[in-house]
Amino acid sequence: MKVVRIVDVCKDYLLGEQKVQALRNINLEFEAGVFLAIAGPSGSGKTTLLNLIGCIDTPTSGKIYINDRDVSGRTPDQLADLRARKIGFIFQTFNLLPVLSAAENVEYPLLHRRDLSSAQRQERVAHFLDVVGLSNYTRNRPNQLSGGQRQRVAIARALAIQPAIVLADEPTANLDHKTGEEILLLMKRINRKLGTTFIFSTHDKRVIARADRMIRIEDGQIAKLGKRLRSRWFLVPNQLSEAHRSSDYKPVQPGEAPVAVVEGRHADQD
Numbered sequence: 644m645k646v647v648r649i650v651d652v653c654k655d656y657l658l659g660e661q662k663v664q665a666l667r668n669i670n671l672e673f674e675a676g677v678f679l680a681i682a683g684p685s686g687s688g689k690t691t692l693l694n695l696i697g698c699i700d701t702p703t704s705g706k707i708y709i710n711d712r713d714v715s716g717r718t719p720d721q722l723a724d725l726r727a728r729k730i731g732f733i734f735q736t737f738n739l740l741p742v743l744s745a746a747e748n749v750e751y752p753l754l755h756r757r758d759l760s761s762a763q764r765q766e767r768v769a770h771f772l773d774v775v776g777l778s779n780y781t782r783n784r785p786n787q788l789s790g791g792q793r794q795r796v797a798i799a800r801a802l803a804i805q806p807a808i809v810l811a812d813e814p815t816a817n818l819d820h821k822t823g824e825e826i827l828l829l830m831k832r833i834n835r836k837l838g839t840t841f842i843f844s845t846h847d848k849r850v851i852a853r854a855d856r857m858i859r860i861e862d863g864q865i866a867k868l869g870k871r872l873r874s875r876w877f878l879v880p881n882q883l884s885e886a887h888r889s890s891d892y893k894p895v896q897p898g899e900a901p902v903a904v905v906e907g908r909h910a911d912q913d
């Protein structure tokens with residue numbers, strides 16, 4: 644099963660009279676359990692792509708499938724329901740509710756779930772705060788937590804709905820390097836242990852180095868698609884990653900990867 648399949652997707656924004664082509668002819672698919680980094684210069688379309696996968700926004704043309712189900716043509720209410728059940732979000736600025744404690748923030752997305760009793764909600768909250776190492780901070784409000792701890796709360800909140808996919812838009816951008824590294828290792832541990840699919844955008848090459856799939860977007864198009872097999876990076880020749888035999892992959896020299904994959908001829912400003 645493909646957790647995400649994107650077929651011929653374009654996304655245009657209208658700015659007054661002007662049309663901005665934020666994404667052009669995107670074709671991608673990923674199996675469940677990937678740890679995927681989306682790289683690319685500022686304005687290349689990373690957030691737009693995450694918003695489409697997360698059903699926060701809809702494509703101008705093309706189709707998006709989540710767990711093999713077409714999500715185009717759904718009403719805003721149906722999309723909200725899909726998000727509440729299938730997709731966890733982690734944001735650059737954490738986006739916690741300041742008046743709620745850590746535990747209440749994690750519980751928040753579960754309040755809409757009629758299938759969960761209060762006791763089941765509490766159990767999940769305690770479990771996922773434990774997963775992110777915050778069992779001793781359940782009563783702290785966000786302003787009583789460090790940046791790294793706030794992002795841990797946000798990770799627990801994303802996991803609490805037991806989503807098919809966790810989407811993270813530059814999750815380490817507001818953290819110092821060491822804390823960012825810890826958050827990333829935590830996400831990776833969760834990815835390995837629970838099999839949760841993580842898709843995250845980043846400008847940070849060290850973050851990309853931890854991924855096992857990488858796409859580079861330039862000017863709204865997929866410029867490169869990289870896959871790591873047993874600690875070596877390969878360029879995948881076509882946008883549809885899994886459609887190829889691994890003999891089609893072009894290896895990237897050890898030591899170069901993943902920077903070579905990521906940078907190619909188009910060096911980033913960042």
Ligand SMILES: Nc1ncnc2c1ncn2[C@@H]1O[C@H](COP(=O)(O)OP(=O)(O)OP(=O)(O)O)[C@@H](O)[C@H]1O
Nearest residue numbers: 656657658663665684685686687688689690691692
């Ligand atoms: N709501 C919007 N209305 C009009 N144009 C938009 C809108 N959102 C994004 N864009 C444009 O779409 C393009 C892609 O933007 P996007 O936010 O996806 O880039 P990004 O890769 O996430 O950049 P950054 O690294 O700076 O976050 C940019 O040209 C941007 O100006």
Ligand SMILES: [Mg+2]
Nearest residue numbers: 689690691812
């Ligand atoms: Mg962005």
